[in-house]
Amino acid sequence: MSESNNVSELQGGLTASGAVNTEISEHHRPDSKATEQRAATESKVISSDPWYDSYAARADNMRASEIRALFSVASRPDVVSLAGGMPYLEYMPFRELSELIGKMLVDKGDVAWQYGSAQGDPHLREDVLQIMALEGIKDVQPDDVVISNGSQNAIDLITRIMCDPGDVVIAEEPNYVGALGVFQSFQVDVVNAQTDEDGLIPESFEENIKAQLSAGKKVKFLYTVPNFHNPAGVTMSVERRPRILEIARKYHVLVVEDNPYGLLGFDGQTYPALRSMDAENVVYLSSFSKIIAPGMRIAWIVAPPGIRKKLVLANEASILCPPNMSQMTISTYLDNFDWKQQIAQYRVMYKERCDAMDAALHEYLPYCSWNKPKGGFYIWLKIPEGLNSKEMMPRAITAKVAYVAGTGFYLDGSGTHHMRLSFCYPTPDQIALGIQRLAGVMNNELKTAELFGTTKSVSDR
Structure with a gap:
C-alpha cells in the first residue's frame, strides 16, 4: 500500500x-x-x-478506537510510532521460558489445553497475592481474586454488573480510551472530574457527585487510574487518596481502581493502592500486560464478596473461563524467574526513554507544555492554540511520525489541543528523531495558522 x-x-x-x-x-x-x-x-x-x-x-454507541485506526500506518518500519502503549519485551528470557513452557505442556498439557474455572486458575490467583503485597494489599486470599481476559474484560465485567443505561460513571479527565469504549457500549453517562499534577482533584470529584445526584442521576462508580495515568501521565498523590475514598464512602459511590502501571515507577517507589486503604468500597484491577506480556491477555480483579460473586457469574456468561494456557504460562514465568528484578530493569529502561522524550521536547518543542511523569508509558502534550492534533495527524504520518490525538480520550470532541506521546517502545534515538519530525510538522502548522492570524508566531513563543 x-x-x-x-x-x-x-x-x-x-x-x-x-x-x-x-x-x-x-x-x-x-x-x-x-x-x-x-x-x-x-x-x-x-x-x-x-x-x-x-x-x-x-450498537449505535460503539465507535472505533483512534489508536486502533493508527495501527495500519504506525506499524510501518519507516514511521516512528509514539502512539501505541506497547511494552518493550526484548528483555524477556524467551529462550529459557520456552523450555519451561515445553516441560509444562508435557507434564500438564491436558490441563493447560482444557476448560477451566470462571474464577481463574487457583495457582495464578495465589501468585498475584505477592504482586499486590508490594502495593500494600496484604489482606487478600486467593478466593478473593477473579482472573479476567485483560483489564479491558475486567472493566467490561464491572460495568456490566453495576450499570444500567443512563447511570453515571465519574472518570478522570482525560479518559482512558479503552474504558470509554466499554462505558459507551453499556450506554453509561461519563462525567469528567478534573485532574492536575497530583491526579484527581477531590473537590471536583465531590462537586460532580452532587451535581449528578441533584439531577436525579445514579452515580455508580468512580473509574480511576491513580498511578501514571493513561493518557495524562499524572499520579494521584498519597495525601489525596484517603480524601477520595472518604468522599466515595460519603455518597456510597464504588471506586474502581485500574492499576496496570503501579510497579513501573521510575524511582522504584510503589504507591499504596486505594484497595489497601479500603477493602469494602474499592474494586481493584491490575494486569500482566504492562509488566510481562500483553499477548497473554491476563488480568485480575479483587472485589468485595458480593461483587466478586457477580463478577464470576458475569465472567462465565461472557467468556466461560479465562484461558488455562495463558494463565499457566504466566505462572510458569512467575515461579521460575526473578520477576521483581525484571521489573526493576524495565523501570530503568522506561525512565531512560522518558528522559529522552522530555529532553527532545525541550529541544524541539519548547513552546508546548507537558507534565513529566514519574512512571508508566505516556506524556500528555499540550500544543499551541490554533492547532488541532487530530487534523494535523495525516501530515505527521506523511512526515513519518505517529501519535494519538487528544480527541480519542474524550467523548465530546474535546482534546484537540492535546496529544498522547508514548515513550515505552521506541529507542531513545528513535524518540529524538520522532520528536524532531513532529516539531517540523508543528512548525509548519503554526506558520500556516500565523497567515490567518489564528495563533502567535513561532518566534514569539
Missing part, C-alpha cells in the same frame, strides 16, 4: 465512526435538503449492511 493510500486510510478510520450519526442527526432539521441527505446516507449504509435496522440500540 502506498504512503498516500495509508494517509487516506488513516483519515477514513478516524472519521468514519461518526459520519453516519452526523448525517442522521440532520433529520431533525426542518429543511428538505437535510432530509434528502439523511435518506441518501441511510440508503448507502443499508445497501452495504442489510442488518442496519436490526442492531440493538447500544
Whole structure:
C-alpha cells in the first residue's frame, strides 16, 4: 500500500465512526435538503449492511478506537510510532521460558489445553497475592481474586454488573480510551472530574457527585487510574487518596481502581493502592500486560464478596473461563524467574526513554507544555492554540511520525489541543528523531495558522 493510500486510510478510520450519526442527526432539521441527505446516507449504509435496522440500540454507541485506526500506518518500519502503549519485551528470557513452557505442556498439557474455572486458575490467583503485597494489599486470599481476559474484560465485567443505561460513571479527565469504549457500549453517562499534577482533584470529584445526584442521576462508580495515568501521565498523590475514598464512602459511590502501571515507577517507589486503604468500597484491577506480556491477555480483579460473586457469574456468561494456557504460562514465568528484578530493569529502561522524550521536547518543542511523569508509558502534550492534533495527524504520518490525538480520550470532541506521546517502545534515538519530525510538522502548522492570524508566531513563543 502506498504512503498516500495509508494517509487516506488513516483519515477514513478516524472519521468514519461518526459520519453516519452526523448525517442522521440532520433529520431533525426542518429543511428538505437535510432530509434528502439523511435518506441518501441511510440508503448507502443499508445497501452495504442489510442488518442496519436490526442492531440493538447500544450498537449505535460503539465507535472505533483512534489508536486502533493508527495501527495500519504506525506499524510501518519507516514511521516512528509514539502512539501505541506497547511494552518493550526484548528483555524477556524467551529462550529459557520456552523450555519451561515445553516441560509444562508435557507434564500438564491436558490441563493447560482444557476448560477451566470462571474464577481463574487457583495457582495464578495465589501468585498475584505477592504482586499486590508490594502495593500494600496484604489482606487478600486467593478466593478473593477473579482472573479476567485483560483489564479491558475486567472493566467490561464491572460495568456490566453495576450499570444500567443512563447511570453515571465519574472518570478522570482525560479518559482512558479503552474504558470509554466499554462505558459507551453499556450506554453509561461519563462525567469528567478534573485532574492536575497530583491526579484527581477531590473537590471536583465531590462537586460532580452532587451535581449528578441533584439531577436525579445514579452515580455508580468512580473509574480511576491513580498511578501514571493513561493518557495524562499524572499520579494521584498519597495525601489525596484517603480524601477520595472518604468522599466515595460519603455518597456510597464504588471506586474502581485500574492499576496496570503501579510497579513501573521510575524511582522504584510503589504507591499504596486505594484497595489497601479500603477493602469494602474499592474494586481493584491490575494486569500482566504492562509488566510481562500483553499477548497473554491476563488480568485480575479483587472485589468485595458480593461483587466478586457477580463478577464470576458475569465472567462465565461472557467468556466461560479465562484461558488455562495463558494463565499457566504466566505462572510458569512467575515461579521460575526473578520477576521483581525484571521489573526493576524495565523501570530503568522506561525512565531512560522518558528522559529522552522530555529532553527532545525541550529541544524541539519548547513552546508546548507537558507534565513529566514519574512512571508508566505516556506524556500528555499540550500544543499551541490554533492547532488541532487530530487534523494535523495525516501530515505527521506523511512526515513519518505517529501519535494519538487528544480527541480519542474524550467523548465530546474535546482534546484537540492535546496529544498522547508514548515513550515505552521506541529507542531513545528513535524518540529524538520522532520528536524532531513532529516539531517540523508543528512548525509548519503554526506558520500556516500565523497567515490567518489564528495563533502567535513561532518566534514569539
